[in-house]
Amino acid sequence: MPRNMRFGPSNATSIDLCVHDLILASRYREETRILCCENETLFSGLDIVTYPPSTDRHKARKIKFALGQAKARAVDLIVVQQHLPTAAAVARRSSTPVILHKHNLTKPTPATGFLNRLKRIWRIRQHNALAGIIFVSEACKDAFRADWPEITAPMAVVYNGLDFRQWNADGPRRNEIICVGRAAPEKGIKEAAEAVVSVLKTEPSWSARFVLSESHRFANYLRLVTETLQPLADRVSIELDQTLPVVRRRLEEAAIAIVPSRWEEPFGRTALEAHAAGCAVISSGTGGLKEVSGGHAVLLPERFTAGDIAEKLNALIGDGAKREAIAREGRAYCERRFALDEISASADRFYEQICKQVPRKAA
Template sequence: MAIGVPAGSHLHVITPGDHFSPSTGSALPSVVHGLAAATPPGAPRSVVAVARGTYPDRYPSADVVEYDPVPQQRADRYRDAAAARLGLPRTGARRPLAAALADQARWPASVVLGHNLPQLVPLVDADRHAAVLYAHNELLRTYSPREAARVLDPAGAVVCVSGYVAERTADRLPPRLRDRVRVVHNGVDTALFRPGDADRVAGEPLRVVFVGRTVPDKGPDVLVDALLRLRRPDVVATVVGTPHFAPGAPLTRYERELRAAARPLGDAVRWLPFRPRDEVAALMRAADVVVVPSRWAEPFALTVLEGMASGAAVVAARTGGIPEAAGDAGVLVPPGSPDALAAALEGLADDRALLATTRERCLRHAQAHDWRAARRTLDVVLGDLGLTSVRPAGMPAA
């Protein structure tokens, strides 16, 4: 049974099976947590629909509506692809989403935000609720413009985490729907990610930290190659992450090759598996530089702002939405270029005044782009589109 859903609340629906839990720290629920935690005083408390049986520890920022999960079948993807070509609904994707909305007739009028869930939009009862697609990635690459129009026509808004994602989303929509595309940049938790108290000691090495999935797209090998080019004892690095969220998982072939390549660096590189978010925050507080050397076009990259909020200088790849996250505060380098990354690190190691001013600039940028700023932008966007107040079921439109 649904627990108290306040009228007019933001009701977030995340991917069935994903976890609204600090135990994983996965990006999408972290965004939902950030937005919910930044609910303005006096506004209704946010609610998140979560499949029953996921992690029992939940973020404290929102109430939870549990629903009985409906597993997707492996063949659903192929059936959905065939249905889309024939102009039919993607029933395989909709089946578990319908379960998430099973109680929507009992929810008070709400703004229902489907995170990375375009197929949720047509399932929302438009007479009672307002549907919003919240796009954290490029979601419509497998959609024809006709299908995208049919599925998203009921959406009151399509919110994208960066201009990069918004541009690619709008390209897949007919002109009449492009006006509903808006950008709400992600924020950062400045209470969790904050500078350390200890001052730098003269002569200490430059402490570099990478946090992320240890997969080629995230580019930890670019960092290792940069360090091999530098071969400087006064530059040390910590690589934090695993391919997924299992710290005890055996090393993948890529990880074994990465560690073998770094062997000549000896103790200058430290390897840590996946860590809970509070431990990640502590590691970032101890860093001089946080690197985000992604090869792929990151839609936004939360790590950029998290590193900045921790008081570190951020060196990141100029790709996807990363430049939007970094603003004019971070140091941007071409993606996949160990030479450029090495040059950026060398500049910061050689010029400690430059390091200090870059850290200060990054910190100011992050503090101006916390989750309160993101939530204010979201509320303005929804207000501009007339979605902040939803008429109760049965009430005629004005």
């Protein structure tokens, strides 16, 4: 696992949840060991080995730890989550094939300028040392191929998956708008807050809820969001750093979910969870978000404002039949495309492909 992950139910990141779910449903679950940092909680039912925070902060120590585990178990495959330098270093020092699982878009390195050319050559070598690369969306893979045509490692898309049996889309709904996400400027939370205040002033039977994570990272931004919502504090709830079961319950109770990301979302797990819970989703559609919703969300303009969000909210509030149809169709689409068993099986197939195609290097 990468640095600063939290592989446990109390405080997992989206990367932690993605990895946990993939392994839990994998045919290789019993043969997979997860290496991660110590945490206040750990997921149960998996083979997990932890290292202390002092190792998590030190790349060389993590690599040494991983190589020791791989050698002791004579593993067939190593999957490094997210961090290219670690994946490339492990690949160079191990005879075992290494796959890099990328959860974010990869920044391009220009081919102009001497230092940039050196950086680009080094990045190409790092990537080509890998046995394979997994991306979380077609948007990520397409952007990577356009920026890095020199990289020849096999590539696959493995989406985040969900066990939809754990998500209830048929329960009673409140007249509630919900926004779930990191309390960060690139997530568009303040614009959502401004829109909610505008809409609730003319819709007295509706309320709103903001469920925000990483609350300490951008404290000033969170303060601005809180101040924006203050005029309607009696009808707007703010909940910070909640566990997945709480987030799931909140989504299952709400009627409309806003996913107003301003950056290019690599995938958009928040939108997937909102669809699974049966919300009508308003989405910015950036990056992988369009893949998640597949035409079953109300899309915001490319350079949206709080006014644009308010307009979409008013339209859904004013048309209950449309709201329910969007929610129902979004859930059905996501259940077909992102069912965890099939998503995990697609990862397993790529692992098998790499193990067959890439011979182990001489030790």
